[in-house]
Amino acid sequence: AVPLTMSASIHRLLEAGILVRNSEVLEKAVRVDTLVFDKTGTLTEGKLVVERVYTLTDISADEIIRLAAIAEKSVNHPIAKAIVEYARARGLDVSTNPSRVDYIKGMGVVADINGLVVAIGSEKLVEQMIGPESLRGVADIVGGYAGTRVYVVVGDKLAGVILLKDEVRRDAIEAISVLKARGYRIAILSGDSREAVEEIARVLGVTEYYYRVEPIDKAKIIRKMQSSGRVVAMVGDGINDAIALSQADVGIAVHRGTEIAKEAGDAILLRDDLTLIPRFLEAAKKVNRAAK
Ligand code: ADP
Ligand code: MG
Numbered sequence: 001a002v003p004l005t006m007s008a009s010i011h012r013l014l015e016a017g018i019l020v021r022n023s024e025v026l027e028k029a030v031r032v033d034t035l036v037f038d039k040t041g042t043l044t045e046g047k048l049v050v051e052r053v054y055t056l057t058d059i060s061a062d063e064i065i066r067l068a069a070i071a072e073k074s075v076n077h078p079i080a081k082a083i084v085e086y087a088r089a090r091g092l093d094v095s096t097n098p099s100r101v102d103y104i105k106g107m108g109v110v111a112d113i114n115g116l117v118v119a120i121g122s123e124k125l126v127e128q129m130i131g132p133e134s135l136r137g138v139a140d141i142v143g144g145y146a147g148t149r150v151y152v153v154v155g156d157k158l159a160g161v162i163l164l165k166d167e168v169r170r171d172a173i174e175a176i177s178v179l180k181a182r183g184y185r186i187a188i189l190s191g192d193s194r195e196a197v198e199e200i201a202r203v204l205g206v207t208e209y210y211y212r213v214e215p216i217d218k219a220k221i222i223r224k225m226q227s228s229g230r231v232v233a234m235v236g237d238g239i240n241d242a243i244a245l246s247q248a249d250v251g252i253a254v255h256r257g258t259e260i261a262k263e264a265g266d267a268i269l270l271r272d273d274l275t276l277i278p279r280f281l282e283a284a285k286k287v288n289r290a291a292k
Helices: 002-017 023-031 061-072 078-089 123-130 138-142 170-181 193-203 217-227 239-247 259-263 276-291
Strands: 018-020 036-037 051-056 099-103 106-115 116-121 148-154 157-165 185-189 207-208 232-236 250-253 267-269
Touching: 002 018, 002 023, 002 099, 002 232, 002 276, 018 023, 018 276, 023 250, 023 276, 036 170, 036 217, 051 061, 051 078, 061 078, 061 106, 061 116, 061 148, 061 157, 078 148, 078 157, 106 123, 106 250, 116 123, 123 157, 138 157, 148 193, 170 185, 170 193, 170 276, 185 193, 185 217, 193 207, 217 232, 217 239, 232 239, 232 276, 239 250, 239 259, 250 259
Parallel strands: 036 185, 036 232, 185 207, 232 250, 250 267
Antiparallel strands: 018 267, 051 157, 099 106, 106 116, 116 148, 148 157
16 A cells, blocks of 8 residues: 555645655655755846956956857856846847857856957866966955856956846745744755855855855765765756755755756756745655555
């Protein structure tokens, strides 16, 4: 009778908007005590908007945006979309095609535009391309900004910084407050800067958070939690989350997630609503009780 109970429950979850890969997932879900959330596109809308562009050399703000948009136009990431959109809104010509584009997961993009190397991404990307000295003094300019920032390297110089903002999802606020009230431990894992992650942690009342985390390190942090006895569900949307989703005891891919995240997930949200997560954990408990 147990397998029957399970499959009926999986079916009921499906109707509620959660696709569960198999019945073992429900058993594991009952033991979960920690939920780890990716930030961009999971806790936030993932619809970034360019707020400001700083120039650090004699290259103009429009030229920085134009080059960045050319490099990003083939990339499927909320930062890329925001930059391309902003360039178009400013009437900049982004028709040039780069001869080469390398996307470095969780770090950014490096492109060759008519022999000019243009890189857009995190501090880590800048450090790796032109060394940490290049960032000296930049914190004074953008350090207080609470949103996402990406750096633009043109040739061998840091040419500018683009500041982007994103909105916290309402259903994220609701889901996290319910989960906290039920005694779950919540953590945020993000590749974004300290300032951007601290801001969302503050808004959501989350005290455990990790910033500037590379995709492979997302999985390492989860493994560390597991080795201290925690049972972890990871919630994510991106290719940068796939390894962590697999490492977690229960990987949950959000509705708007990429195919890769969905493949790596044990459970997939079928609606764009994070409050499905507390419902899923509750349902798992009921099934387990019924099966006993
Ligand atoms: P998160 O972990 O919050 O979902 P990502 O891993 O997607 O964020 O990105 C982490 C960081 O890497 C970003 O904050 C940004 O600095 C950089 N980055 C990632 N993708 C891009 C891109 N397409 N263009 C520029 N920077 C990027
Ligand atoms: Mg993400």
